[in-house]
Amino acid sequence: MKLLVCISRTPETTAKISFTEDGKQFNSDGVQYIMNPYDEWYALVRAVEFKEQNGGEVTVIHVGESSSDIIIRKALSIGADKAVRVNANPSSSLFVAKQIANYASENPQDIIFFGKETIDYNGSEIGPMVTEMLDIPYISFASKLDKDGDAFLCERDIEGGVQALKVNAPFGISAAKGMAEQRIPNMKAIMMSKRKPLEVVEPVEVEAKVSIDQYELPAGKSGVKLIDPENMDELVQLLKDVEKVL
Amino acid sequence: MSVLVFAENFKGTVKKSAFEAVHYGHKLAAEMGTDCHAITVGSVSNVSDLGKYGASKIHQIASASTVDFDSQQFSKAIGTFAKNIGAKVIILSHSSQGKSLAGRLAIRLDAGLVTAVNQLPDVSDGFKVTKSLFSGKAISTYSMDSEVKVLSLIGNALAPEVVNAAGEVVPSDIELEASKLTVVETKTVEGTVPLPEAELVVSAGRGMKDPGNWGIIEELAETMGATTACSRPVADADWRPHHEHVGQTGVAIRPNLYIAIGISGAIQHLAGVNNSKVIVVINKDPEAPFFKAADYGVVGDLFDVVPRLNEAIKKAKAG
Numbered sequence: 153m154k155l156l157v158c159i160s161r162t163p164e165t166t167a168k169i170s171f172t173e174d175g176k177q178f179n180s181d182g183v184q185y186i187m188n189p190y191d192e193w194y195a196l197v198r199a200v201e202f203k204e205q206n207g208g209e210v211t212v213i214h215v216g217e218s219s220s221d222i223i224i225r226k227a228l229s230i231g232a233d234k235a236v237r238v239n240a241n242p243s244s245s246l247f248v249a250k251q252i253a254n255y256a257s258e259n260p261q262d263i264i265f266f267g268k269e270t271i272d273y274n275g276s277e278i279g280p281m282v283t284e285m286l287d288i289p290y291i292s293f294a295s296k297l298d299k300d301g302d303a304f305l306c307e308r309d310i311e312g313g314v315q316a317l318k319v320n321a322p323f324g325i326s327a328a329k330g331m332a333e334q335r336i337p338n339m340k341a342i343m344m345s346k347r348k349p350l351e352v353v354e355p356v357e358v359e360a361k362v363s364i365d366q367y368e369l370p371a372g373k374s375g376v377k378l379i380d381p382e383n384m385d386e387l388v389q390l391l392k393d394v395e396k397v398l
Numbered sequence: 399m400s401v402l403v404f405a406e407n408f409k410g411t412v413k414k415s416a417f418e419a420v421h422y423g424h425k426l427a428a429e430m431g432t433d434c435h436a437i438t439v440g441s442v443s444n445v446s447d448l449g450k451y452g453a454s455k456i457h458q459i460a461s462a463s464t465v466d467f468d469s470q471q472f473s474k475a476i477g478t479f480a481k482n483i484g485a486k487v488i489i490l491s492h493s494s495q496g497k498s499l500a501g502r503l504a505i506r507l508d509a510g511l512v513t514a515v516n517q518l519p520d521v522s523d524g525f526k527v528t529k530s531l532f533s534g535k536a537i538s539t540y541s542m543d544s545e546v547k548v549l550s551l552i553g554n555a556l557a558p559e560v561v562n563a564a565g566e567v568v569p570s571d572i573e574l575e576a577s578k579l580t581v582v583e584t585k586t587v588e589g590t591v592p593l594p595e596a597e598l599v600v601s602a603g604r605g606m607k608d609p610g611n612w613g614i615i616e617e618l619a620e621t622m623g624a625t626t627a628c629s630r631p632v633a634d635a636d637w638r639p640h641h642e643h644v645g646q647t648g649v650a651i652r653p654n655l656y657i658a659i660g661i662s663g664a665i666q667h668l669a670g671v672n673n674s675k676v677i678v679v680i681n682k683d684p685e686a687p688f689f690k691a692a693d694y695g696v697v698g699d700l701f702d703v704v705p706r707l708n709e710a711i712k713k714a715k716a717g
């Protein structure tokens with residue numbers, strides 16, 4: 153079975169978010185980057201577990217420049233067998249999706265794993281785009297994936313609940329919390345990852361359809377109003393009459 | 399040249415997020431000088447209500463399928479329909495269905511895509527629309543140049559108003575392809591508003607000390623008609639179910655009121671809740687970082703303050 157895991161690079165969760173003075177670009181000075189948590193903790197770990205249970209091969213694919221090699225090595229140390237890096241700035245979701253779909257159509261896969269969303273652009277866009285390009289089913293926000301005979305049993309999060317579904321390969325799946333537990337690679341795995349193949353390929357061209365004009369920081373809160381803990385009537389009155397939220 | 403809104407339903411009832419999307423579509427269509435059409439899939443009992451919030455025409459695709467939602471199947475059906483009526487902007491809810499569909503439709507229609515938009519587009523000079531990024535830590539303005547555009551609207555971004563548009567309900571001749579999925583079971587928590595749609599949220603963290611102490615939180619939520627949420631360590635320790643976990647790596651929410659109880663306000667927690675309209679923080683530590691992100695703060699022991707707040711709300715509701 154061939155399992156492809158799409159991994160993205162995002163600023164670390166405590167990174168201070170700022171932009172260049174003209175608001176045109178993200179200011180990456182001093183920002184540490186990590187593998188997007190949903191891709192790492194849930195999608196990649198579940199793919200690796202899946203291979204351990206059912207056999208097969210796990211490939212990670214990443215669209216990015218050589219500065220991403222460190223997170224790709226991490227993915228290999230977590231248990232992926234090989235990696236592909238499409239050597240380009242991931243300029244838009246459409247661009248990234250095209251690269252992944254291109255690779256997957258030349259190297260057919262049984263399951264393509266995505267994280268639920270990236271923690272920077274929060275789009276949930278790549279999975280639906282790739283699966284549409286390949287015309288295969290897509291199971292979003294899955295918290296469970298198991299083999300069930302020749303088919304696969306998944307659970308997906310829906311508003312206020314979960315839905316269990318059956319699907320046949322090939323398909324795409326986006327991983328949410330519950331899918332797996334974070335894995336910390338040991339020293340041996342880290343050493344071994346250095347010997348695993350990392351193939352670098354050049355991108356296919358894509359014409360952009362949207363562009364970001366401007367970034368801004370949200371207006372902060374104007375300051376907290378402290379309420380006497382003995383006087384909850386005052387708080388209720390403010391929420392009711394001033395804020396009109398109760 | 400119309401605006402087309404995919405109006406989601408759950409078990410045959412139009413979702414709240416669908417009314418928001420239709421109202422957004424109605425306002426955008428008015429600015430563009432065109433009509434707002436809505437499309438639904440499957441039989442929906444209150445479908446004509448979509449007209450109240452701005453749909454001039456409501457098209458219903460029949461479904462005999464046991465699968466209530468399949469993004470592959472829906473993308474083909476809605477994509478074909480959008481082409482047939484020449485829709486220029488397609489609007490979805492930024493929900494589990496809408497998110498799965500948005501990217502697919504954008505590819506199918508060769509359209510530009512911006513997800514999780516939070517305001518009406520500015521169409522005075524091109525087509526510009528904003529969304530929040532970095533889990534609420536930034537805002538960006540996108541320019542969309544493609545002829546066809548797909549947007550998904552984040553929940554609670556605008557309040558649907560009754561405008562009483564024509565709302566003519568017409569069956570669509572589009573047929574759903576057979577789904578490649580089989581639904582085994584759908585489990586939902588009955589009786590509560592799902593977190594992403596909730597207007598009032600009561601959330602608690604590690605300051606609660608023990609899962610056995612949640613009674614006061616549930617009572618407060620019940621009095622208010624609020625949905626309960628929690629911080630990540632609380633869900634990780636199985637004190638509370640995973641679906642209650644809010645934050646950067648949990649559910650991102652933007653209710654009208656978020657009450658945070660015994661939660662310190664770590665950056666990853668704030669990232670998922672900082673778009674709430676009003677934030678109330680109850681914490682015994684006056685230095686807790688959450689106070690910096692709050693509108694109202696109560697410095698005190700939650701075990702005293704929460705029952706008192708509950709009584710005060712009950713009193714206000716009774717009077």
Ligand SMILES: Cc1cc2nc3c(=O)[nH]c(=O)nc-3n(C[C@H](O)[C@H](O)[C@H](O)COP(=O)(O)OP(=O)(O)OC[C@H]3O[C@@H](n4cnc5c(N)ncnc54)[C@H](O)[C@@H]3O)c2cc1C
Nearest residue numbers: 603604605629630645646647660661662664666667682700
């Ligand atoms: C990559 C990453 C992602 C993360 N994602 C998330 C996420 O999505 N969501 C999330 O919530 N966290 C997330 N975290 C964890 C986050 O950093 C914090 O550890 C977590 O939010 C703390 O939870 P808490 O506030 O409940 O607990 P604590 O930080 O322990 O705070 C408990 C608070 O309760 C107060 N308290 C204690 N007793 C009382 C009392 N009797 N009365 C009143 N107040 C009291 C204390 O003063 C304290 O402020 C993430 C962390 C990482 C590294």
